[in-house]
Amino acid sequence: MNFQEKILSADSLPAWREALRAQGKPLAATNGCFDILHAGHVNYLQAARNEAAALIVGLNSDRSVSELKGPDRPIHSEADRAAVIAALEAVDAVFIFDELRATTFLELAQPDVYVKGGDYEVEDLPAEERAVIAAQGGRITVLGHVPGKSSSDIARRILAD
Secondary structure, eight states: OOGGGGEEOTTTHHHHHHHHHHTTOOEEEEEEOOOSOOHHHHHHHHHHHTTSSEEEEEEEOHHHHHHHHOTTOOSSOHHHHHHHHHTSTTOSEEEEEOSSSSHHHHHHHOOSEEEEOTTOOGGGSOHHHHHHHHHTTOEEEEOOOOTTOOHHHHHHHHHHO
């Protein structure tokens, strides 16, 4: 599959999800900005993929990244970030969402497993995200944190030059 075909819209995501269900394939979902991709991201996405038969990545839009990280971010456009994430072997689909929270993305994707990085605790996740997963009968998994790998630290070094 061409990596560009992995980038789904709100119109195409439900049918894609239904096809996985029809094949009996459980879905893992994760989300983030993924502004400056590094080895920590790649390892994390592979570990997330290992939680199910398929992985979809919810990608924060440029607007939401700016709101979350500040006016100098993102470094890379949402189209570029989506292309890079979609090109990874571990990733089966990418969905760009504009909200600050992943709630709408999770409602559309209906994952069996919601995967978050080790810099989170389940209790720290927004209540509405946890509620969506619970209502769908899914589970939340928190993977281990890899210290020393941070896009924000890399961006600060780039912007300081």
